[in-house]
Amino acid sequence: MSDIQYTPRELLACVAARMLKDGESVFVGTGLPLVGAMLAKKMHAPNMMAVYECGAIDPEPRQLPWSVSCPWTYYKAPVILSMSSVFGHTRAGYVDVGFLGGAQIDMYGNINATCIGDYHNPKVRLTGSGGANDIASLCDRVIFMGLHLPERLPERVDYITTPGFLDGPGARERAGLPGRGPWRVITHLGVMGFDEETCRMKLLSYHPGVTPELIQQFTGFELLIDENVHETPKPTEEELRILREEVDPNQLFCF
Amino acid sequence: MSHANDRLFDHKLAREWKLKKTRAKVDKRMSLQEAVAKYVEDGDSIIETGFSYVRGPMAAYWEIGRQRKKNLVGIFTPGGLNTVWHEFGGMEGAHVAYVGVEMRGLISPFRRGVERGTFKVFSEWSHGGLALALRAAEQGLNYVACKSMLGTDIMKTNPYIKLAEDPWTGEPVCLVPAMYPDVAIIHVHFADKYGNGRILGPSVNDTAIAVAARKVILTCERIVDTEDIRSNPYQTIVPHYCVDAVCEVPYGAWPGDMPGMYYFDRRLQERVVRVEWKTEEGTRDWYEKYILGTKDHFEMLQLAAEEEGMNVLEYVKQLEYLACDAACYGLGTWGIGGEREWRYEEVAKRAI
Incomplete structure (x- = not known):
């Protein structure tokens, strides 16, 4: 029992930060991953x-x-290289974790950041891959963060921008993708x-406050349930303090 | 003249062109207006440099808008503020790895154009894939075999890349051909009059781009003596022989960020992306006022300052104050030799 108050995005950031281990290398994508990575670095990593x-x-x-590409991404960096180099x-094999956001993710972990609807006649044209495709193809493993809504977690994405397991077991190997x-997938x-x-x-x-049934209702496909499914530990006071005072005091992301 | 896309992967044409470029150390300084008029032709492919709103050649983009260049083909890795040209006949379509401003969202003129079918997306890429197309051109390779984009819909919506089998291991690889854009405009911190360009911060793809592109305009915050460049070649990312024109444009990346010098103009960018460009009418009003209604970059900067109720010098000083200090970065020694004062004088001189 605790009276700690936090917003959905703050919870997302704290849960994400806990996934990153000290000593790992992390390819950080734009948006919430920027917050999770910085929080992890200020806390336990x-x-x-x-x-x-x-x-x-x-x-x-x-x-x-x-x-x-912001100046803070190379502030006191010991080395600055180029895009094709990183x-x-x-x-x-120098990067362990890819840390991404995106508009849609499907049951096989494929991510769409290109378009909603038909590619040739899109309802919404999105940004395109950026580095996300490369990060998910090449990093050893991938963490995805985003909001949890049925249209954001469809059975199959409208366009595979970024590879998950493609169409199922063995597909990544068959496609020749090196990363695992x-x-x-961390959602609110x-x-x-x-x-x-x-x-x-x-x-x-x-x-906290959510049930597996509710999550199923907010998911566009049948979600498997792990036998050890449990409640996510709440953000601690320390996590929230560092998040609010040191990581995102201007509430750029965690509003 | 053939379509820009027919020239984009033509290594013979690119080489013939470059064989004719001068290697002599000639003074290439000219005004931005002159350089854009001379080297950006209607229908050219034009590649994004810097990284989105960091070290982008924004002054040159606005000048291209003023000169009403037609039917350019964008190559975005990443970028996209110049997709605004589309609604004024300036951009026919693009090769896209990323168009947007990250968490500030989508760029409306691009989105509107694609959704209506007027803006053509010629090919989809990943950042890494497009970076390799440019790197291949720089390294003198016909193509590279890489592990990006495999298994995804990018393979189906990019007519230039190919799925192939690695002849040694038999594994699938994605073949990416060397890319040769018609024109690149690269903004750097310092350049000499011959076109050697020095930066602080990441080069992103710019060295590869300088070599790959047929025509290169180098804009810089300040022209320095060539002896200065020779005393420290390690930060030179653009070699002089690639460059056709050198233009001194202080605050040339504004409203973007210039690492160690000035911060991105967050208020202006948020207003543009989130409010003014959301509708076609808003975009037209903004464009007519800021781009077509100003004679050059300084007038535009001054207009932005006035809108905020500030004097232009106060305005640029505020953006500089927000930039992380160059000395703390270890990025260089900018500011120590009186450069800030020189820039203020330049602004004061050029402002009306």
């Missing part, structure tokens, strides 16, 4: 090495980067992983 697609590596930002080093693929309702046999998305934990 001071030796986490962040990599950004503009070519920045391992900065020590004083403020939250507002972009993956993706090349990722393929070479999606590992965790829960945390999902993927079933090893079927490659389908599986609920691992539900956030």
Whole structure:
């Protein structure tokens, strides 16, 4: 029992930060991953090495980067390379985790950031891949963060911008993709992983105040439920303090 | 003249063109107006440089708008503020890895154009894939075999890349051909009059772009002596022989960010992206006032300052104050030799 108050995005950031381990290298995508990565670094993972697609590596930002090319992504960086270099080093095996957002993710962890509706006659034209496709193809494993709504978690995405397990078991290997693929999906309702046999998305934990049934209602496909499904631990006072005072005091992301 | 897309992967044409470019150390300084008039032709493909709103050649983009260039073909890795040209006949379509402003959202003129079918997306890319197309051109390779884009719909919506089998291992690879854009405009912190360009911060794809593109305009915050460049070649990302024109344009990346010098103009960018460009009418009003209604970059900067009730010097100083300090970065020694004062004088001189 606790009276700690937090917003959905704050919870997302805290849960995401906990997924990153000290000493790992993380390819950070734009949006909420920027917050999760910085929070992790300020909490339990001071030796986490962040990599950004503009070519920045391992900065020590004083403020939250507002972009993956923002000056804070190379503040006190020991080395600044180029875009093709950082993706090349990722393929070479130097990056453990890819940390992404996106508009839609499906039951196999495929991400759409290109269009809603038919590609040739889209209802909404989105940004396109950016570095997301490369990050998910080349990093050892991938964490996705986003809001949890039925249209954002459809059975199949309208366009596969960024590869998850494509159409199921063995598909990544057949396609020739080096990374192991999606590992965790963090939404404002829960945390999902993927079933090893079927490659389908599986609920691992539900956030405080949410039930697995509710999460199923907000998901556009049948969600598998892990046998050890449990409630996600709430953000601690310390996590929220660092998030609000040091990571995102201007509420750029966590509003 | 063939369509820009027919020239984009033509390595023979690109090489013939470059064989004719001068290697002599000639003074290439000219005004931005002159450089854009001379080197940006209707129908050219034009590649984004810098990274989105960091070190983008914004002054040159606005000048292209003023000169009403027609039917350009964009190459976005990433970028997209210049997709606003589309609604004024300036951009026919683009090759897209990313068009947007990250968490500030989508760029409405691009979105509207694609959804209506007037803006043509010629090919989809990933950032890494497009970076390799440029890198291949820089390294003298016909193509590269990479592990990006495999298995996804990008393979189906990009007519230029190919799925192939690695002849050694038999694994699937994605073949990315070397890309040769018609024109690149690169904004750097310092340049000499011959076109050697030095930056602080990440080069992103700009060295590859400088070599790949047929025509290169280098805009810079300040022209420095060539001896200065030679005393520290390590930060030079653009070699002089690639460059056709050198233009001194202080605050040339505004309203974007210039690492270590000035911060991105967040208020202006948010207003543009989230409010003014949301409708076609709003976009037209903004464009007519800020771009077509001003004679150059400084007048536009001054207009933006006035809108905020500020004097133009106060305005640029505020953006500089927000920039992380260059000395703390270890990015260089900018500001120590009186450069800030020089820039203020330039602004004061050019402002009306």
